[in-house]
Amino acid sequence: MPLDKFSIAKRIAKELRDGYYVNLGIGIPTLVANYIPEGMDVVLQSENGLLGMGPFPVESEVDADLINAGKQTVTMLKGASLFSSADSFAMIRGSHVDLTVLGAMEIAENGDIANWKIPGKMVKGMGGAMDLVAATENIIVAMMQTNPKGESKLLPACTLPLTGKACITRVCTDLGFYEIKDGAFHLIEIAPDVMVEEVKAKTLGKLVISDNLKVMEL
Amino acid sequence: MNKVVKNADEAVKDIPNGATLMLGGFGLCGIPENGIAALIRKGVTGLTCISNNAGVDDFGIGLMLKTRQVKRMISSYVGENAEFERQLLSGELEVELIPQGTLAERVRAGGAGIPAFFTPTGYGTEVAEGKETREIGGKMYVLEKWLKADFALVKAWKGDTMGNLIYKGTARNFNPMMATAGKIVIAEVEELVEPGELDPNQIHTPGIYVSRIFKGENYEKRIEQRTVTKS
Numbered sequence: 001m002p003l004d005k006f007s008i009a010k011r012i013a014k015e016l017r018d019g020y021y022v023n024l025g026i027g028i029p030t031l032v033a034n035y036i037p038e039g040m041d042v043v044l045q046s047e048n049g050l051l052g053m054g055p056f057p058v059e060s061e062v063d064a065d066l067i068n069a070g071k072q073t074v075t076m077l078k079g080a081s082l083f084s085s086a087d088s089f090a091m092i093r094g095s096h097v098d099l100t101v102l103g104a105m106e107i108a109e110n111g112d113i114a115n116w117k118i119p120g121k122m123v124k125g126m127g128g129a130m131d132l133v134a135a136t137e138n139i140i141v142a143m144m145q146t147n148p149k150g151e152s153k154l155l156p157a158c159t160l161p162l163t164g165k166a167c168i169t170r171v172c173t174d175l176g177f178y179e180i181k182d183g184a185f186h187l188i189e190i191a192p193d194v195m196v197e198e199v200k201a202k203t204l205g206k207l208v209i210s211d212n213l214k215v216m217e218l
Numbered sequence: 219m220n221k222v223v224k225n226a227d228e229a230v231k232d233i234p235n236g237a238t239l240m241l242g243g244f245g246l247c248g249i250p251e252n253g254i255a256a257l258i259r260k261g262v263t264g265l266t267c268i269s270n271n272a273g274v275d276d277f278g279i280g281l282m283l284k285t286r287q288v289k290r291m292i293s294s295y296v297g298e299n300a301e302f303e304r305q306l307l308s309g310e311l312e313v314e315l316i317p318q319g320t321l322a323e324r325v326r327a328g329g330a331g332i333p334a335f336f337t338p339t340g341y342g343t344e345v346a347e348g349k350e351t352r353e354i355g356g357k358m359y360v361l362e363k364w365l366k367a368d369f370a371l372v373k374a375w376k377g378d379t380m381g382n383l384i385y386k387g388t389a390r391n392f393n394p395m396m397a398t399a400g401k402i403v404i405a406e407v408e409e410l411v412e413p414g415e416l417d418p419n420q421i422h423t424p425g426i427y428v429s430r431i432f433k434g435e436n437y438e439k440r441i442e443q444r445t446v447t448k449s
Binding site: 050058067073084120 | 344
């Protein structure tokens with residue numbers, strides 16, 4: 001079975017390490033926070049100016065002056081800090097954030113990413129995504145392998161306006177976990193009970209099946 | 219050094235048609251609610267608004283879009299506003315979308331007297347089109363220029379009559395940089411106190427940057443995404 005969005009988040013959470021400062025994008029990436037291993041010290045950065053973001057508040061704690069990058073009400077954990085948007089992106093561009101997880105509409109076999117605009121249709125803006133992909137070394141893209149029309153999102157080249165050039169090295173989809181190198185998607189883990197044929201059928205970009213292909217552990 | 223004005227209407231009374239404004243806030247968090255309401259009452263038009271977002275249909279800058287007071291928006295993300303999208307796709311509204319970190323830094327640079335800087339953000343994308351690029355230490359960077367405004371409208375939690383400001387929570391966001399990058403900086407605060415009542419160690423925006431300050435009224439502080447956990 002292909003993974004659901006929760007299982008994708010669960011798999012990505014395995015890449016967290018003790019002491020990491022992590023930025024989680026909107027959508028599936030946000031769910032990664034639910035699977036931080038017990039006892040592991042991970043600090044979440046919210047690009048609107050918060051380090052040490054906690055869970056959603058209970059009704060009595062709701063504070064309009066405390067939101068995350070998705071404009072949702074949140075809480076602060078002990079040791080949290082607050083800062084301006086300029087400081088926040090200094091942390092991001094200055095490579096002080098250890099891991100970034102974000103969504104995408106298209107990924108290319110050379111590591112290009114597109115996730116901010118569909119010309120003539122959707123003009124929401126890039127928000128902080130271009131800054132995150134331009135400067136962070138350690139990025140994981142979390143997304144479904146295909147779009148709602150069933151078309152592959154792993155492509156030879158992006159068709160949508162780019163968010164960043166040759167900056168993505170790891171992708172986790174509902175079908176597998178990929179490393180991008182040497183101009184190809186290298187499938188290193190496959191979702192449980194998914195056939196390699198399905199991965200091949202749903203990958204338009206160059207695909208290499210790793211010699212050490214493993215079944216994903218969740 | 220008393221910078222207090224009576225209210226929002228007095229604070230914005232000399233903002234002319236066609237002015238370039240900066241407005242603090244991220245989403246609806248930390249926006250100058252009183253200043254926006256006064257701009258609508260005043261009916262000033264042809265505005266260029268520099269703000270991370272454009273409000274929602276019936277709150278924040280969205281209210282000024284409805285009244286067609288905005289000619290041009292400079293933002294990083296405008297996804298929560300159907301009227302905005304309609305005006306944009308029909309060509310009634312000009313929009314420049316800028317990466318969020320580049321927007322924050324361009325405003326900071328404007329206030330700090332740095333006319334331009336190189337950033338890795340946007341290299342190889344349409345954001346970099348027409349801009350100077352340069353290789354520094356083996357990596358490519360894009361030259362981005364400072365942003366300044368005729369007026370900046372910021373919102374703080376507490377302020378004193380000399381214009382010193384303290385922000386609360388994530389309502390800080392773009393406010394501190396915008397408070398440095400307007401020719402005239404208008405601060406609205408929830409609590410206005412006398413000099414000496416704020417701890418100098420805690421001041422986020424020193425009063426030198428602020429031109430006018432007033433105590434705002436009836437803050438709605440609307441929440442875009444009210445998310446709660448059951449206790």
